[in-house]
Amino acid sequence: MEAVFASFLLITSILISVYVFDSSLRAEANNEQRITAAIVAESALEEIRSFANKNFPGTRSTYHGRNWTLPHYSVYQISAKVEPMELPLPCTELETQYPEVDPPFPTPERRVLAESVLKCEVAVRWSRGRDELRMVRYVANFTRASNFQVVINPSGTEIDPITSGTFDVAPWGTKDFSAKAYVNGVEVDDIQFSWYVEPLNGFGSIYRESRDGKTCRYRNAYRNYDGTYKRSAGLCDVVVRAVYQGTEAKRKVRIKNG
Amino acid sequence: MARDRKGFTLIEGIFSMFLIFLVLGALTYTLRQAGQVKSNLKNMGELSEIVQVMAMLKADLGAALKVTSPSEGSGSDRVSLDRIDSGLSIQARINDFDDFEPFDSIDQVQVSYFLEAGLLKRQSRTSLGVRAVERLIQVTEFEARRESGEDLVTVTFETSNSRRSVRHSLKVALR
Numbered sequence: 001m002e003a004v005f006a007s008f009l010l011i012t013s014i015l016i017s018v019y020v021f022d023s024s025l026r027a028e029a030n031n032e033q034r035i036t037a038a039i040v041a042e043s044a045l046e047e048i049r050s051f052a053n054k055n056f057p058g059t060r061s062t063y064h065g066r067n068w069t070l071p072h073y074s075v076y077q078i079s080a081k082v083e084p085m086e087l088p089l090p091c092t093e094l095e096t097q098y099p100e101v102d103p104p105f106p107t108p109e110r111r112v113l114a115e116s117v118l119k120c121e122v123a124v125r126w127s128r129g130r131d132e133l134r135m136v137r138y139v140a141n142f143t144r145a146s147n148f149q150v151v152i153n154p155s156g157t158e159i160d161p162i163t164s165g166t167f168d169v170a171p172w173g174t175k176d177f178s179a180k181a182y183v184n185g186v187e188v189d190d191i192q193f194s195w196y197v198e199p200l201n202g203f204g205s206i207y208r209e210s211r212d213g214k215t216c217r218y219r220n221a222y223r224n225y226d227g228t229y230k231r232s233a234g235l236c237d238v239v240v241r242a243v244y245q246g247t248e249a250k251r252k253v254r255i256k257n258g
Numbered sequence: 259m260a261r262d263r264k265g266f267t268l269i270e271g272i273f274s275m276f277l278i279f280l281v282l283g284a285l286t287y288t289l290r291q292a293g294q295v296k297s298n299l300k301n302m303g304e305l306s307e308i309v310q311v312m313a314m315l316k317a318d319l320g321a322a323l324k325v326t327s328p329s330e331g332s333g334s335d336r337v338s339l340d341r342i343d344s345g346l347s348i349q350a351r352i353n354d355f356d357d358f359e360p361f362d363s364i365d366q367v368q369v370s371y372f373l374e375a376g377l378l379k380r381q382s383r384t385s386l387g388v389r390a391v392e393r394l395i396q397v398t399e400f401e402a403r404r405e406s407g408e409d410l411v412t413v414t415f416e417t418s419n420s421r422r423s424v425r426h427s428l429k430v431a432l433r
Contacts, residue, residue, distance in 0.1 A: 014284045025291050028298045044430035050410035050431035072425040142433050
């Protein structure tokens with residue numbers, strides 16, 4: 001009886017030590033594969049980033065749900081998930097200049113950039129799908145912008161290369177404008193426009209500006225220091241300005257205040 | 259007549275033989291595994307060096323202002339690029355000798371990766387002509403390729419030791 005029990009203990013201890021040793025070896029081998037999988041995932045994300053620099057709008061349709069392998073790493077199966085990502089503007093101080101009459105929660109409503117970034121998730125599987133490594137990166141369009149322009153609508157007839165018009169605005173009347181930005185003829189989404197009035201021999205004010213900054217309402221009136229509304233007949237320019245990749249573009253429309 | 263009861267029964271003999279074989283088997287298996295662990299540790303050491311070189315290549319290509327080799331649509335046995343000298347502080351880069359331009363040629367360094375005498379080397383040369391060569395790892399092949407119409411550089415190299423040869427590949431998007 002003692003001999004059987006002693007044998008049982010001996011066999012169990014041997015098997016456990018062999019199992020522990022084998023497990024550590026397997027983990028060791030898996031570490032090497034995991035590091036290689038990380039290199040593969042990095043390369044796959046760089047491939048997506050390169051494509052996004054070339055054709056940002058087509059990135060999702062090309063890579064979402066795609067499965068592929070890289071040369072020299074055929075046992076590592078890559079699958080990608082590309083989804084749009086919303087980026088909220090980070091500073092609420094900047095939001096307070098856009099009050100609304102009946103604001104929804106949260107107040108002020110935050111500005112969201114929906115077209116600027118894609119969330120790319122790459123999964124690399126090996127050992128016949130038993131092991132997996134996932135890597136996530138936000139991909140933006142870093143193509144260098146050239147021929148950056150802002151277009152204002154309605155524009156009227158050209159006065160000089162950046163000014164057009166002239167629009168008559170009746171006393172206390174309003175006029176709506178919208179703006180778009182283009183790089184090499186392709187519209188730039190999520191850009192922030194600034195609207196302001198440059199007086200010539202008359203004056204008015206930007207009465208309303210949409211939350212995305214794309215539209216504004218000019219009013220033939222302005223608010224004085226004491227809070228009273230006044231108007232100043234004559235000419236002034238409504239200016240829209242945007243900055244993209246450090247390049248500034250401006251467009252003006254001339255207003256004739258009645 | 260009394261029987262001689264010294265020695266082991268057949269069952270005892272078989273069981274003890276079974277135990278001896280079990281222990282010897284486990285010992286052989288363990289020793290073989292120990293050999294593999296040693297080999298794996300060596301592979302891991304080599305791989306960590308390779309990963310370090312890849313990270314260096316990626317950082318240089320990612321920060322490149324201009325890639326002179328490989329040119330677009332071709333392959334080359336050398337990676338050459340111009341980048342900002344990471345050793346210079348922003349104060350040093352905006353000195354008044356070059357009109358406060360932080361990307362001037364004096365602020366740049368030319369970096370090259372190439373294979374020489376079985377070693378992958380990284381050479382950096384500043385505009386003042388100061389040259390430094392780092393010996394990175396032993397490789398048997400080194401090639402960089404840039405597809406036409408794409409800003410993607412694929413760097414491939416092969417490492418080998420007495421046991422195996424492995425090809426490594428890295429893709430980097432130029433920004």
